[in-house]
Amino acid sequence: MDFLQTLIISIVEGLTEFLPVSSTGHMIIAQNLLGVPQGDPFVHAFTFIIQFGAILSVVCLYWKRFFQMRTKQEFFDKMKFYGLLIVGVVPAVIVGLIAKKSGLLDRLLDSVEVVAATLVIGGVFMLFCDRLFNKGTEENKVDWIRALKIGCFQCLSVIPGMSRSMATIVGGMQQQLTRQRAAEFSFFLAVPTMAGATLLDLLDMFKEGTDWATTQHIETLVLGCIVAFIVAILAMKWFVGFLAKYGFRAFGWYRIIVGTVILILLATGHSLVMVD
Numbered sequence: 001m002d003f004l005q006t007l008i009i010s011i012v013e014g015l016t017e018f019l020p021v022s023s024t025g026h027m028i029i030a031q032n033l034l035g036v037p038q039g040d041p042f043v044h045a046f047t048f049i050i051q052f053g054a055i056l057s058v059v060c061l062y063w064k065r066f067f068q069m070r071t072k073q074e075f076f077d078k079m080k081f082y083g084l085l086i087v088g089v090v091p092a093v094i095v096g097l098i099a100k101k102s103g104l105l106d107r108l109l110d111s112v113e114v115v116a117a118t119l120v121i122g123g124v125f126m127l128f129c130d131r132l133f134n135k136g137t138e139e140n141k142v143d144w145i146r147a148l149k150i151g152c153f154q155c156l157s158v159i160p161g162m163s164r165s166m167a168t169i170v171g172g173m174q175q176q177l178t179r180q181r182a183a184e185f186s187f188f189l190a191v192p193t194m195a196g197a198t199l200l201d202l203l204d205m206f207k208e209g210t211d212w213a214t215t216q217h218i219e220t221l222v223l224g225c226i227v228a229f230i231v232a233i234l235a236m237k238w239f240v241g242f243l244a245k246y247g248f249r250a251f252g253w254y255r256i257i258v259g260t261v262i263l264i265l266l267a268t269g270h271s272l273v274m275v276d
Contacts, residue, residue, distance in 0.1 A: 001046065001220055005034045010050055010224040014231025017054040018187060018239050020126065020166030020251050021258075024051070025115040028160055029262065032112055042217055045201045046224060052198040053225025054232035058187045061233060065188070081188075084142055088151035088185075089192045095155040096197065104158075111160070116262035118161030123255030126166065130247040133173035142185050146175040150185065154193065161259070164190065166251075169243075180244045187236065 012030045016023040069075045153171025157164035172182025
């Protein structure tokens with residue numbers, strides 16, 4: 001991956017990580033359009049590691065929620081908050097490990113067809129999900145049962161194009177949380193989820209003895225994480241306000257249009273890979 005490819009893919013990740021349009025799916029599409037070789041171990045690792053760079057923007061924007069413990073009550077509240085995140089991430093850990101060990105995850109990551117199809121399917125669902133699930137009230141908060149159920153929804157994001165953000169926000173709304181509260185818990189839950197995925201990828205690369213730890217690869221990862229982090233902060237601040245006011249419908253139409261265009265191109269024999 002050269003500098004321009006890294007920059008564009010990282011911007012795509014930062015823009016889409018917290019939007020219900022699938023950041024992984026958009027990165028796979030961007031990689032194909034830019035001619036990035038699919039199936040390369042470093043490209044797979046890059047896809048997950050820069051997502052963690054974007055996720056760190058959550059810790060930056062909500063640092064008080066994660067770290068501030070000035071009183072005994074705040075300490076106990078924080079311990080409960082961390083406990084809810086642990087409960088919420090357990091289902092995704094189990095399903096993610098099974099998908100990775102079976103090789104299913106790597107096969108899905110190489111499939112533009114899967115991304116396009118799930119973009120359309122998810123988009124159609126999003127046209128109606130506000131009507132179905134927008135029944136949340138301010139009195140409802142995330143408890144242990146809600147955290148676990150939202151974590152089960154997050155398991156759907158193992159399919160590229162499905163969107164972790166969409167799955168967890170809809171899961172929160174299904175549990176009668178407001179859109180804003182569901183979105184914020186989705187952000188928080190992303191931190192341990194993507195931290196675990198990143199750590200697992202790094203461990204696998206070390207075990208396989210790959211030659212990823214070159215100066216060029218490390219510089220690529222650092223650049224990708226920094227760019228994704230900065231862009232994600234801007235995108236996240238905008239998204240919370242937009243979602244609370246307008247809901248999912250606009251994102252649903254966007255997913256349907258993008259997915260349909262890609263499926264038409266593939267069906268008519270057009271390649272998404274740009275040739276120099």
